[in-house]
Amino acid sequence: MTSLLALDASSSACSVALWMDGNVIGRVEHAPRGHTRRLMPMIDALLDEAGIARGSLDAIAYGHGPGSFTGIRIAAGVAQGIAYGLERPLLGISTLRALALSAWCGDGAGLVMPALDARLGELYVALYQVDQGRPEVLMADSVMAPEALKLPSCQPWSITMIGSGVSLKDRLSDEVRECVGATLEHREPEACDIVQLAAMDFASGLITSPQEALPIYLRDQVVSSKR
The missing domain is CATH 3.30.420.40 (ATPase, nucleotide binding domain)
Structure with a gap:
């Protein structure tokens, strides 16, 4: 075992x-x-x-x-x-990969943007595609200002954003924010x-x-x- x-x-x-x-x-x-x-x-x-x-x-x-x-x-x-x-x-x-799995297990989210408040006005953020409980990296774990975040390609994203970084969602660019379809803020x-x-x-x-x-x-x- x-x-x-x-x-x-x-x-x-x-x-x-x-x-x-x-x-x-x-x-x-x-x-x-x-x-x-x-x-x-x-x-x-x-x-x-x-x-x-x-x-x-x-x-x-x-x-x-x-x-x-x-x-x-x-x-x-x-x-x-x-x-x-x-x-x-x-x-x-x-920990961001773990949050991506949490969004899939708890909410069935397939495209997940785990984001943690990194203080100093920045986010710890990544983008994962979760298939059958296996998160695949689309954007590697990074630290950046919310305004600097860009998605890896132009697609009709429908992203679930999860973690304390949701509190900084309003500082994302209009292009990125429009791709966020659901938020799960109070998840660690x-x-x-x-x-x-x-x-x-x-x-x-x-x-x-x-x-x-x-x-x-x-x-x-x-x-x-x-x-």
């Missing part, structure tokens, strides 16, 4: 999930600034609920970002520590979606070693100054 553990701390939510040969169970807690304190107890409780020992896990997955700079560092560190201790591989999963990345994507990647051999656990910030400079 293939068993994968996933965790995410990229937003105000803290979540963990288990994949067990296609069955997924998970836990979510809204714990702003409490991720360090809550992640390990949540993992232990989930493993106890499933009756699985840590040593039975085949790999560890984590939301590698983009998202909260502190949160994705915490997730990478915890995942790395568990993977080192168990001598298991890691799978870093894009969760480990249940991350673990499903991790299962796909694991089956394809897309794994890394524990020392390669890296948060993906997308933005080089994370501190702004006031003048």
